[in-house]
Amino acid sequence: MEDQILKYFYDIQEAASAIRRFVHGRTFDDYQGDELLRSGVERKFEIIGEALNRIGRENPDILGEIREYRSIISFRNLLAHGYNSIDDRIVWGIIEEELGLLTDDIQYLIESDSSEQTEIEENRDTEA
Numbered sequence: 001m002e003d004q005i006l007k008y009f010y011d012i013q014e015a016a017s018a019i020r021r022f023v024h025g026r027t028f029d030d031y032q033g034d035e036l037l038r039s040g041v042e043r044k045f046e047i048i049g050e051a052l053n054r055i056g057r058e059n060p061d062i063l064g065e066i067r068e069y070r071s072i073i074s075f076r077n078l079l080a081h082g083y084n085s086i087d088d089r090i091v092w093g094i095i096e097e098e099l100g101l102l103t104d105d106i107q108y109l110i111e112s113d114s115s116e117q118t119e120i121e122e123n124r125d126t127e128a
Contacts, residue, residue: 001062002059008052008054009055009106009110011051012051012103015044015048015051016044016048016099019044019045022041022044028092031088032092038088041095045076045079048076048102049072049075050076062109065105066106067101068098068102072098072102
């Protein structure tokens with residue numbers, strides 16, 4: 001896998017981890033009532049969506065391995081351009097129901113790449 005794609009994967013993982021830290025121990029009411037918290041979460045979702053968008057430009061085939069990637073990119077566009085129509089319940093639902101699926105997919109791709117690299121290196125050592 002290209003180094004830049006791997007960097008985007010790590011960017012996604014870091015942004016998702018930040019979202020989890022931001023909302024840990026919080027309720028939906030806490031989220032809805034805290035402008036700073038909402039802004040931070042929304043920004044991290046923008047980063048996730050933009051990273052997926054860039055992955056798609058550089059290697060569109062990889063996106064097929066990520067569940068709901070189209071929805072995530074569309075969500076990013078809504079956050080960036082439709083800021084006045086964001087429904088906090090939808091954002092909270094994505095945090096609770098979808099974020100874990102995304103990070104599972106990304107982690108799988110990172111680990112698959114790592115396994116491929118190890119196999120390539122082992123084959124080189126055997127051939128030498």
